[in-house]
Amino acid sequence: MVSSARGAALTAARFPAIVTLVGIVEFEVVRTIGAPMEQVFARLADIEGHNDWMPQKGSILRRTQQTSPGEPALGTTYLDETSLGPTPGEVVEFNPPHRLVYHWWDHSKAGKVRLEGWPGYTLEATDPSTTVVRHHAIIHTHGLYRFASPLLRRIAAKERTATMDALKLSFESHGNRE
Secondary structure, three states, rough: OOHHHHHHHHHHHHHHHHHOOOEEEEEEEEEEEEEOOOHHHHHOOOOOHHHHHOOOOOOOOOEEEEEEOOOOOOOEEEEEEEOOOOEEEEEEEOOOOOOOEEEEEOOOOOOEEEEEEEEEEEEEEEOOEEEEEEEEEEEEHHHHHHHHHHHHHHHHHHHHHHHHHHHHHOOOOOOOOO
């Protein structure tokens, strides 16, 4: 009988792409935005403000709302209404104006997590009026959803690219309003 560790190693040797890709989706989208870093961070952190600039077409997001009181900060909770159903989340990293990470999850009626994601933003000022935004996203799939990881990666990459393009456009078309 083969030990489970040795069996896993043999499986990984035979099917390296499947073992490393199924269950985890990770990618990065980078945009340069013509606005001060503080303004870009404020727009990303304003959860309900996302409704003003997120794309209306080509996105699964329909509406988002903050579900905890006060200004957005570490631990702030929210609910995204998506074409796939409601998705709760919270702010898990909040370091203005440099870093912001959200954590969302989707669970079954029995309460088991099927999908969860960590869309994060790292901001760097290249000069006082220009910001490079690195959007790094990680998605974990659980249970049978693990087999949908390649499809979910395509959907998420399209969604997150649309988000970054909409963020950039929000500063170009509406100015650097705060």
